[in-house]
Amino acid sequence: MNNISLFITGPVIALALAAGIAAVKADPVDDTLTIDGKEMISRAKAPEGHPFDEVMSGWLFRTAETRALEADTFVNPGMLEVEEGGAIWNTVEGTAGKSCASCHGDAAESMKDVGANYPKWDSDSGRPINIELQINKCREKNMGAEPYAFDKGGQKALTAYVKHQSLGTPVSIDLGQGEMQNWWDRGKELYYTRTGQLNLSCASCHEANMGKMIRADHLSQGQINGFPTYRLKQGKLISVHNRFRGCIRDTRAEMPKAFSDELMALEVYVTWRGTGLSVETPAVRQ
Numbered sequence: 001m002n003n004i005s006l007f008i009t010g011p012v013i014a015l016a017l018a019a020g021i022a023a024v025k026a027d028p029v030d031d032t033l034t035i036d037g038k039e040m041i042s043r044a045k046a047p048e049g050h051p052f053d054e055v056m057s058g059w060l061f062r063t064a065e066t067r068a069l070e071a072d073t074f075v076n077p078g079m080l081e082v083e084e085g086g087a088i089w090n091t092v093e094g095t096a097g098k099s100c101a102s103c104h105g106d107a108a109e110s111m112k113d114v115g116a117n118y119p120k121w122d123s124d125s126g127r128p129i130n131i132e133l134q135i136n137k138c139r140e141k142n143m144g145a146e147p148y149a150f151d152k153g154g155q156k157a158l159t160a161y162v163k164h165q166s167l168g169t170p171v172s173i174d175l176g177q178g179e180m181q182n183w184w185d186r187g188k189e190l191y192y193t194r195t196g197q198l199n200l201s202c203a204s205c206h207e208a209n210m211g212k213m214i215r216a217d218h219l220s221q222g223q224i225n226g227f228p229t230y231r232l233k234q235g236k237l238i239s240v241h242n243r244f245r246g247c248i249r250d251t252r253a254e255m256p257k258a259f260s261d262e263l264m265a266l267e268v269y270v271t272w273r274g275t276g277l278s279v280e281t282p283a284v285r286q
């Protein structure tokens with residue numbers, strides 16, 4: 001049992017918390033994340049109405065080895081996929097004979113800071129969209145190309161490439177657009193709803209038990225400023241909705257589909273919970 005559970009830490013944490021097993025409290029590190037000489041904001045004063053006084057990047061909760069991998073883009077393994085995204089950016093696809101670059105030119109200029117302000121309200125679909133869905137929108141509408149299926153094709157690499165152009169920029173979303181506030185409300189409700197056989201909510205772990213060590217895992221605030229993140233365990237980039245689904249699976253609840261209303265509402269709300277933190281894409285996590 002012990003040997004097996006070492007490899008399935010998520011479910012183990014869920015079981016431990018559901019069973020009320022005491023966990024050790026451990027402070028996040030008092031350290032500054034500097035990526036290629038550029039200082040990141042990994043602690044920020046929380047926006048009004050936030051359950052915490054201070055919002056903290058997940059980077060502060062990781063081991064020294066994992067933290068070091070993120071601080072240098074030459075050793076960050078996620079950068080390979082970001083580079084792949086750069087190649088896709090310049091590749092012509094679809095019936096219109098265009099690449100992303102045909103319209104948007106140099107991403108370092110046209111996409112600078114764009115990723116820090118998503119999700120945004122999309123009046124065409126009447127719902128919030130994230131970078132993944134905006135890319136699909138451009139592929140369909142502007143390129144005559146098929147939208148990417150969830151986590152397929154170049155979706156993660158291209159999303160990471162677009163978000164990386166905001167490295168260091170503080171996360172900030174506009175809840176005044178369209179019906180964003182309603183989606184925020186719905187996301188908040190979902191965040192606090194206990195589900196699954198283990199009867200846990202996002203807040204059970206990332207709020208009530210934030211900062212606790214359960215075996216080798218240090219529970220963070222569950223922020224999404226570093227997504228898509230490179231996970232060492234999986235050896236590849238992991239999208240936000242994949243991460244949400246993984247956490248929901250650990251509570252033994254039914255998982256909503258990627259880009260469903262539920263997960264988009266959660267993304268709006270969880271993004272807001274990280275207001276003021278620098279975009280760290282691609283962050284490195286265990």
Ligand code: HEC
Nearest residue numbers: 098099100101102103104114134135138139142143158162
């Ligand atoms: C034919 C021109 C064209 C092509 C090709 C194109 N786009 Fe766009 N893109 C636009 C226009 C116009 C907008 C703004 C209106 C909209 O949302 O459709 C936009 C908006 C965006 C935005 C949102 C910018 C913001 O400030 O919120 C992103 C991100 C984006 N495109 C990424 C891409 C990517 C990645 C590709 C390649 C897969 C791509 N686009 C291909 C025309 C294009």
Ligand code: HEC
Nearest residue numbers: 013014058200201202205217218219220222223224247285
């Ligand atoms: C049983 C406990 C548990 C529950 C419930 C849970 N998570 Fe997690 N979550 C974890 C653990 C453990 C990690 C990995 C360590 C960390 O970053 O906290 C994690 C990581 C994350 C991360 C990645 C953070 C980063 O810095 O990359 C996000 C985002 C996240 N969770 C969101 C959620 C959301 C949203 C919910 C509710 C749908 C949720 N979690 C429910 C345990 C949980």
